[in-house]
Amino acid sequence: MLLALPSFAQEESDFPFYEGETITYELTYQWGLIWADAGVATFTVGDTIVNDERYWRFSGLGVSYPKWNWFYEVNSLYESYATEDLTSQRFVRKGYEGSNIYDRDYHVKEDSIYYRIQDGEEFARHGVMERKAAALDVVTAIYYCRTIDFNQYEVGDKIPLLFYLDGNYYESYLRYSGIEIWEDPETDEEIECIVFKPNLIKGTIFKEGERMEVYVTNDERKIPVYIETDLKVGKAKIHLVGRR
16 A cells, blocks of 8 residues: 655655655657657656655656647656655556557566566466566666766766566666756757767657757756657657746
8 A cells, every 4th residue: 555655755765866856857849840848747746655755756747739630639647656765666657659459567576577468468467587686677777877976987978777677687888978068948048068979779659879969957956947859650759848
């Protein structure tokens, strides 16, 4: 049973994020010569207590704007639970992206990861993976990347990542690209950013390889402010529109 507990308050946290943090992004999609605002994504940080142990709770919700639902409707929830040191313990992925429906639940117990996959099917598929200590779920991985000390890397260096998804492990990395200035299109504010390129796996939306560029603030919070990426069809730009 999960119970809310305000244990990771901003003033108490040694992490760049804190309980209660909410960050909102707008996604702009390019199809041919046309750019259009297509949807919004919100990431929130909470916390829970399980068997007297405190856990981070990370949530990401992506929703397409109604005017684009005829083309590619999205309503997608990603949620993960991790120990205070960001060891992944549970990962839930539910929703749909176009015709792709998914309902997946991963639960870490001792040396195993138990999972259930029911992607629009009548019966769920169950499986067990051997747990690898360094493996992250994809949501915890987002927050883990904000804890990286990029000062210890040179431009072009690869920072290894291991994560689990869809009943498999994937070895990946971030390639550090250096420091750049990003201009906020809403406010014209110039923000000094750390830039890196994740090595993406092939999926329902993304092309594989270093086809995404991420800008995070070059400060103690390392907030992602801008992302540009190639998709299987078209391109997308994701920019920060709200935070607290």
